[in-house]
Amino acid sequence: MAGKDASVLTISPDGPLRGSITTFGALAGSGFRRYTTYRQATIAGTFTNVVFGYLRCYVLLAVAASTLGNRPAGYDTEQLATYVWLGQGLLSVVMLWGWSELAERIRTGDVASDLLRPVPPLVAYLAADLGRSAHAMLTRFVAPVVVGALCFPLRVPTRWQTVPLFLVSVLLAVVVSFGCRYLVNATAYWLHDARGPIMMWVLGAGVLGGLYFPLRLLPDWLAITLWLGTPMPSILQTPLDVAAERDGPDLQLALVALQAGWAVALLALAAAVQRRAERRLVVQGG
């Protein structure tokens, strides 16, 4: 088809690190771009989050009002409103629910196309997910937080490090959530249909991630066990507690460090699962 110039294989003259960063950035950009094509879905989803935000906020504030000292689990009313409204925004940033793309591609055999690229599927999906979360941060996070700030008294950070720590915590929360979702989807390599594990994940992530109620309402021993023994609180409860300044600076930092630990562990586990799956993969559908 092409002349000689176009037929000879050439690798980018950039260094391997720079090339990898460019590739990762391009894949992240594609994740961002893909979600910009669904504007109406973004608006509808944001509206739903805002409506449920009101509902949850009034319920929790009612609970606070009936609690001795108006501080359930150590949160004051501003911190509770912050927990709810930032939570409503972060819900779609960490994509707690609704990702079955990999499982579907394994089921149909389309995962073969992912494997035919020179980028490992785990890296490609992570990059795309970070792009998606950046889009969600700019759209679906902002609206509920603005509505919450206009209608309720939210906590204004009192420490300079809270905002940068919150942003790092959100990034890590996305990675932890991605790691969990990837592993849940990867069960399709063995089960062919991952709907069961995905349903379990949806149920478990909502309860144990801290969406339905603040995990600090649980007895201390149970909350600590959940934080240390499962990645779930690192997905939603940690960034919310960081933003609400629920804890002192040391514990605030320690929770983010724990998140980082879970992020690394989950990515390593997902990479190992992917390697194992590829050895036994049977591409479905001819």
Place this chain on the structure above:
Amino acid sequence: MIRTDNLTRNFTVRIKRGRFRREKRTVEAVAGVSLDIGAGEMVGYIGPNGAGKSTTLKMLTGVLTPSSGEARVCGLRPVPERTKLALRIGVVFGQRSQLWWDLPLHESFALLRHIYRVPAGEHAARLRRCRELLDLDDFLDTPVRQLSLGQRMRGELTAALLHGPRVLFLDEPTIGLDVVSKQAVRSFLAELGASGDVTLVLTTHDLADIERLCERLVVIDHGRVVHDGTIEALHARYGSRRSLVADLSSPLPEGFELPGATLVGVEADRHRVTFALDGVTAGAAVAQLVAAVPIRDLSVVEPDIEDVVARLYTT
């Protein structure tokens, strides 16, 4: 460029034998395929459904681990060196898409440039060439999900070639396409093959693809290679012959014989006859026939590859 030695892939299937009983059975999808394909060759890889064509291609591209045997593509072992190999091969699965469903075609191409780390100049040159040959300009801005099958397939071909692969694997690239799209794809592949820069392995059920594009034909059945050679060799092996079909002005006399040819068909009250040419040339056969009976019309029919392959599949 491609070498396999006794390449084998078994699958285990479980067959229901009662309410709780399942019997395991091993199915040999590819059973000892040995191939040696040189650089720049265009090879047609055909076989009936379930013969093992796609399984072989999956093993050669590194997405399926062989049960036994060896494979080398561009000097690399496909499974352990899959990501390295991905830079050197292009793959088009007719029934799958490698493009991003939500993105316009040109954005998919731009993304592939970064994934394969192709210098901008080379990428632009290849894309320009594909745009010209495959008429992509009308739908470059259309999201992939809105493309017709023919448009998407042209996009898939371009996507597989933008990084300048040395080997192109095509698994049923013309499946479901209309005549015009098929011809566009075939012409494009013919030009690609003629350049000699790319080794092309094509699986298809459309034998017109093979006749147009491939000199070498590998036929696989029940996981085994049953023919490896030129299309002419296949015809010779299965005794395919050219035919002379003649419309006569008067009926063919009873007992008429044409030396070097066999009468294989008589129709329309002996006014239309078909001779299979065994050793005689078409010209000599026509001359003999004209000398015996006045002829209104005649045609020489080349052997039909579909018939040969159908016979091959059923034997």
